[in-house]
Amino acid sequence: MEHSLGQDSVPGFGSFDKSRVLDVRPLRRLVPVFPSASSFSTPPQGAAPFVCASPAGPFPPGVSPFFPFFISSESQRPFEQNLQTPSGIPNENQPFGFTNPISNAVPINSFRNPPPPSTAGVTPNQSTGTSNGGDSTPSRRITRSRVQPQPQRGAAEEDGLSESVVDAENKRRVGRPKGKFQSQKRTRGGQDINVALPDVDIDAIVDNVLTTYTNTLRQTDANKESVGYLLMCYDLLRRKISQIEEMKEGIPGVSRTGRSDLRAGTLFMNKGIRTNAQKRIGTVPGVEVGDIFFFRMELCLVGLHAPTMGGIDYMGVKNSSEEEPLALSIVSSGGYEDHIQDGNELIYSGQGGNAGNDNRKDKETKDQKLERGNLALEKSLHRGNDVRVIRGVKDVSNPTGKVYVYDGLYKIHESWVDKGKSGANVFKYRLVRLPGQPEAFTVWKSIEQWKETNTTRVGLILPDLTSGAETFPVSLVNDVDGEKGPAHFTYIPSLKYSKPVNLTEPTAGCNCTGGCLPGNSNCTCIQKNGGYLPYTANGLLVNQKSLLHECGPSCKCPPNCRNRVSQGGLKIRLEVFKTKDKGWGLRSWDPIRAGAFLCEYAGEALNVSGIEKLGDDRADDYSFDANRTCQPLGVLPGDSNETPHVPFPLLISANTAGNVARFMNHSCSPNVFWQPILRENKNESDLHVAFYAVGHIPPMTELTYDYGMIPYEKGYQRKKICLCRSIKCRSFFY
């Protein structure tokens, strides 16, 4: 069915003679064409020119499934040398006709940077004497001679591994004296604020990520785990950069640089921390239909769509005698007049011809030309190859932002030329989704309808099981079997202490009448969090902490203070649903960003641990034991690697009364983590447990957290078989 060219009933097809601009060759083959190996200058034996291997392999010769970590070739550490002469990879093969004796696994962008001034005119290979050729540092980088001496850093700086990052940071810190903390006075909202800028070593953070990432994933193919881990690291770094940059806000003489997404992306790119760097047609290993992204850079890092702004990704594919561009993926994001027919079809506009905005010279819209991406789409129409489609959707939690949904593979069915609003010619392409793929964008459309109307939904039991106790209704759904709902319980939105737990050290709370602001070293709550406001401007938790200090009743800041994120109730639409084999579970209608607050664990707080409560009925299925140990999630140095630690034993029983959190199931590869939070409340302990997203979570994905390990098993026979199906599954949980 996909082979139809659909030349009948093409809107406006006859109004434009494409032969004037396109040399359309007679169609001999309508299925994807894989040129023979002989078309290569140095043919890899049996290898296709573009990678079409399945995620699990086998991989053709000359194709590396995973591109590890290429770094500045100025450095010559043994580790890099090993990488530069990779063993196990047949490096004689040269895909894509590269003539340099290079490793196969070098990211494309490693070749395009001009050599540094000192080696101008010398090829990277010659300058380094290695076969890597990958000086992946940006061309604008500061040369070694201009690097400021940084005695406080370790000897590792000398090896050049992190020099590009150091340079980048130096560039951004021009004029700022070095030191652990620099204090300045500033005024904000009438308050005198003591500004402290911790001299954070982003370089060290990146290296830490790199080390962890390398150790964890170096040997593995790109798969769901590695892609997920990469994205988690990326957003962790991005939030960290955001956090640091926000502290500069309002300080005279120190400009705040935005675009943490780009900065984190550049750091990762320069270190080669990315997956699927080699362009390919069709599915991308480790990326699943329905996956969501919040930055274009993320699409680039995982190999789904390389251009950071461009809507069409394509690559040259050699076919018999000549090379032609084929489209790989498109991003439909609202920048042009695209039309959505339904969830399975898309009319996509070609690129170019736009009236220039500020940084473009031309002010008038022009006819689009059949070149670049447009040509690639046209060629792909005739070749019939699959095209990945990423749809941009408005982000509910961040109205100025977008969510990108990977909607799977499409085929281009027809193309024509239309007149745009201004009268200029615009290419149009009709794409139809391949059948048999998991639902992705259509899920979003369904949710939209559920929100707008009270349409009857299959399996809906209750529109709001909280009976209005939460800020948003929480629906109860069962489309699996006949069960009419979980056992009765009372819905309470927050934790209740039956008797107060006194703290040994009384807390006073902060005096930030206008709300706590990043960089204010006078704020006692920020001090307790290690000098940082733990949340970014849009309320994302920067990283997991052993204990998070939020503002509380004894603080002078208002309820909308940025350090009270867990106190504002639900911010996303949740739903309790019947799982296939794990009883009731929890999922979200809204897309969830990494670090976003989900809910707290409500119930009755008992000043005991689950172990101590052995045999007690309240230590049952619906309880939370804060004394269990968990795997750390963070990869950042310092306080970020701490696992949760509560100041006193805490068991929350949600058996008779609780909130949505009691329905969250266990997983050994969770997408949610828990965080102990101490709220400032005079002498009384106000300890809470809140849940945050590990990574981005698509709508309707079950939310799970790691129930953790009990310190000892003796006498504890309440083991349950784990059904999480993760490759890291521990087989059972408690």
Add this chain to the structure above:
DNA sequence: GTATCTCAGGGGTAT
């Protein structure tokens, strides 16, 4: 609250 403006930016490709 939403629409528009402004501008610093990224990788990729062509020159």
Add this chain to the structure above:
DNA sequence: ACCCCTGAGATACTA
């Protein structure tokens, strides 16, 4: 150097 369906903050606008 140029292209491109960014993205965030600031400003202007509408209700």
